[in-house]
Amino acid sequence: MRKTLYIIGLSTVVFSCTSQQNAKKRQYIPKTPSIQQKATAQTPAEKPKPKITSDHGVEFFTTNIADITKNDNTASYGSIVSAKPAGYKVVKDYFPAIAQNFRQRYLILHYTALPDDKSITVLTQQAVSAHYLVNNTGDNQIYQLVDENKRAYHAGVSAWRADKNLNDTSIGIEIVNTGYTTDASGKRIFAPFDDAQIKKVAALVKDIVNRYQIPATNILAHSDIAPTRKQDPGPLFPWKKLYDEYQIGMWYDEAQKQSYYDLATSTDFQLQYNDPTFIFNVQTQLQKFGYALDLSGKWDDATKKTIEAFQYHFRPQNYDGIMDAETFAILQALVLKYPLK
Structure with missing residues (x-):
């Protein structure tokens, strides 16, 4: 009896081990599939931005990386002005954002109605100013009176198309000219402009409008933006000459x-x-x-x-x-x- 039980037990053990070995043999081991990656369009690596330059601790960024067709421009024509919050550091790791443009959208032309010396005094010492003063002394100098990045007080109460208060968005150029006198009938008689002086004006305007991409529709007379108050630069200012010879401003066909x-x-x-x-x-x-x-x-x-x-x-x-x-x-x-x- 014991011998019989021993044989049965031994058979059970052998069967159990054999079953486990067979189970191990039959165990499913998943294969790593060989997956072919679909070809995807490679996103071009972002071009490195031009570096900010520094001169004696003053920073500049003079390259445009924005979309000029949208009148966007990231270039700075002067130093970069940054905040200095107490206890914190302002960094330019992501400078500049491309969605920006210039404040300078208009260029306004004036005459001073004064001679050269008085024009300088009034525009530098009183409550009126302009970014530039074009003298009539026969030299090659043009006087800058206000930083282009700042507002000059030249336009006053003003409007053109959808914009008002054009001091905020313009560069003002004053031209030395005595303005007008009135004849016996009350008609205004305007003083002519010197040819050499107009060449200065043309060169200055051309430089400014090219840098700030100012359109022809925004190159205006003071009398255009304040017609009920102002007459300058008057009817003898050669708008057609500037249009024909320098491609400046508007003219009709x-x-x-x-x-x-x-x-x-x-x-x-x-x-x-x-x-x-x-x-x-x-x-x-x-x-x-x-x-x-x-x-x-x-x-x-x-x-x-x-x-x-x-x-x-x-x-x-x-x-x-x-x-x-x-x-x-x-x-x-x-x-x-x-x-x-």
């Missing part, structure tokens, strides 16, 4: 102007002149071009002065403030060429 003129003179222009609908249309066109003007439907004082300012700039042969057929044709040609965006 002669063929387009002639087309509008022919249309105006083919109808009885004078008959509709005092019609409120026509006056409203004239005011609307002046407003569309850029002038800040209320649409009153009347030939009020503000409208007449605005027309006069427009004529100073674009029709200087006659600046009587009357919207004749030629002035209206020029206005329409300019609105077509330089539409509001």
